[in-house]
Amino acid sequence: MLAEVTGDGGLPQEGGPKFTLELNQDQKDIREWVHGFAEGVVRPAAAEWDEREETPWPVIQEAAKIGLYGFEALGQFWADETGLTLPIANEELFWGDAGIGMAIMGTSLAVAAIFGQGTPEQMGEWIPQCFGTADDVKLGAFCASEPDAGSDVSAIRTTAKYDEAKDEWVINGQKAWATNGGIANVHVVIASVDRELGSRGHAAFVIPPGTKGCEQGAKVKKHGLRASHTADVHLDDCRVPGACLLGGKEKLDERLARVREGKKSKSQAAMQTFEASRPTVGAQALGIARAAYEYALDYAKERRQFGRAIVENQAIAFTLADMKLEIDAARLLVWRAAWMGRSGQKFENAEGSMSKLKAGEVAVWSTERAIQILGGNGYTREFPVERMHRDAKIYTIFEGTSEIQRLVISRALSGVHVK
Numbered sequence: 001m002l003a004e005v006t007g008d009g010g011l012p013q014e015g016g017p018k019f020t021l022e023l024n025q026d027q028k029d030i031r032e033w034v035h036g037f038a039e040g041v042v043r044p045a046a047a048e049w050d051e052r053e054e055t056p057w058p059v060i061q062e063a064a065k066i067g068l069y070g071f072e073a074l075g076q077f078w079a080d081e082t083g084l085t086l087p088i089a090n091e092e093l094f095w096g097d098a099g100i101g102m103a104i105m106g107t108s109l110a111v112a113a114i115f116g117q118g119t120p121e122q123m124g125e126w127i128p129q130c131f132g133t134a135d136d137v138k139l140g141a142f143c144a145s146e147p148d149a150g151s152d153v154s155a156i157r158t159t160a161k162y163d164e165a166k167d168e169w170v171i172n173g174q175k176a177w178a179t180n181g182g183i184a185n186v187h188v189v190i191a192s193v194d195r196e197l198g199s200r201g202h203a204a205f206v207i208p209p210g211t212k213g214c215e216q217g218a219k220v221k222k223h224g225l226r227a228s229h230t231a232d233v234h235l236d237d238c239r240v241p242g243a244c245l246l247g248g249k250e251k252l253d254e255r256l257a258r259v260r261e262g263k264k265s266k267s268q269a270a271m272q273t274f275e276a277s278r279p280t281v282g283a284q285a286l287g288i289a290r291a292a293y294e295y296a297l298d299y300a301k302e303r304r305q306f307g308r309a310i311v312e313n314q315a316i317a318f319t320l321a322d323m324k325l326e327i328d329a330a331r332l333l334v335w336r337a338a339w340m341g342r343s344g345q346k347f348e349n350a351e352g353s354m355s356k357l358k359a360g361e362v363a364v365w366s367t368e369r370a371i372q373i374l375g376g377n378g379y380t381r382e383f384p385v386e387r388m389h390r391d392a393k394i395y396t397i398f399e400g401t402s403e404i405q406r407l408v409i410s411r412a413l414s415g416v417h418v419k
């Protein structure tokens with residue numbers, strides 16, 4: 001557990017808790033619990049669902065039955081004041097398999113949006129509906145990206161117009177690459193209520209289950225993460241009650257008025273939220289990297305060429321040393337950022353982006369090295385490392401590409417609006 005630091009130079013207060021990276025018993029227990037599920041249920045199913053390219057409903061159901069899929073689990077992970085339990089749980093689950101991991105964790109994107117922007121009533125109403133029950137599991141989807149608005153979120157064209165007479169919002173547009181898009185019970189959609197204001201004119205809406213005008217478009221066939229459903233979502237005159245605007249209309253009107261008067265918006269606050277969620281994504285990448293490293297290490301000890309185990313060659317052993325080093329370094333960045341986010345520290349140098357950037361790139365690099373260590377076997381679907389490599393690649397793309405993370409970090413540290 002990381003210790004609290006004071007504002008004055010980051011030194012621990014006298015008599016205050018001391019710096020330690022030793023996990024407490026709760027953290028160890030949760031790690032073991034998730035690891036057990038990843039090893040016993042997720043791993044054995046990984047290759048099958050990757051090939052099928054379908055949502056692994058039975059596995060999600062298993063996760064719900066043991067309490068791993070549901071808002072109680074997320075609440076339990078979040079309750080840890082050090083911030084470490086959430087990344088620890090994600091690392092273990094994605095160590096099992098990233099495609100299935102995302103099928104289980106994808107809902108949390110929608111939940112995070114409702115939790116971050118909704119009123120207490122909206123949280124109480126919609127978050128449970130994102131998960132359903134153990135007997136009838138449901139999913140949530142978060143739809144921000146569009147065909148022409150990926151990294152550039154300000155380019156979002158989906159509009160939401162208020163119909164005062166009916167107290168309804170009418171949403172029109174097309175969303176792209178939505179995890180669980182079209183198969184979710186609850187969709188959270190980002191739409192523009194005032195195009196002239198760019199991203200400051202955006203608002204988030206809940207689309208309740210079965211709403212007319214919200215349809216799945218093309219399902220995307222992917223390079224990796226294939227057990228996780230990704231699809232376009234079409235919104236055609238999709239009408240939702242006024243109460244589906246997250247945060248409520250009064251708050252939105254106040255915010256828009258502030259922006260129109262040229263006053264500061266809360267974009268800074270939104271940035272802090274992104275920074276706080278990035279280490280969780282980084283932890284998922286770490287899980288993949290660690291799985292590939294462990295597999296390659298075992299293989300290198302077993303595989304014999306030229307009369308000796310291949311690990312006896314420095315070329316192989318040093319690669320494994322570098323893999324372990326990079327994974328551990330990335331984990332320290334992830335844990336630092338998770339702790340900062342949970343304890344309300346200011347991300348002066350975009351430490352959240354640093355953690356996601358490093359972990360994503362380490363995952364791509366380590367899984368590629370794992371293929372190399374396995375040689376021809378590594379390149380085949382008989383062995384899991386090629387799947388891990390395909391899965392890892394998305395971590396330099398979604399939730400902000402590596403280039404966008406570098407942009408955020410360089411702007412934070414220089415104070416210059418680097419382009």
Ligand SMILES: Cc1cc2nc3c(=O)[nH]c(=O)nc-3n(C[C@H](O)[C@H](O)[C@H](O)COP(=O)(O)OP(=O)(O)OC[C@H]3O[C@@H](n4cnc5c(N)ncnc54)[C@H](O)[C@@H]3O)c2cc1C
Pocket residue numbers: 109142143144145147149150151152176177178179180222225230394397398399400401402403404407419
């Ligand atoms: C499997 C998967 C799941 C996803 N899930 C979701 C989801 O649930 N919800 C959701 O809303 N979205 C989701 N996305 C979308 C994802 O967030 C976007 O793909 C991502 O933000 C990148 O946007 P883009 O693909 O349009 O790339 P672009 O923005 O077109 O970028 C293309 C390239 O240009 C670079 N680039 C762009 N701008 C700059 C710049 N200013 N400086 C330097 N380089 C730049 C990028 O780094 C990248 O290398 C998902 C995508 C995938 C593939």
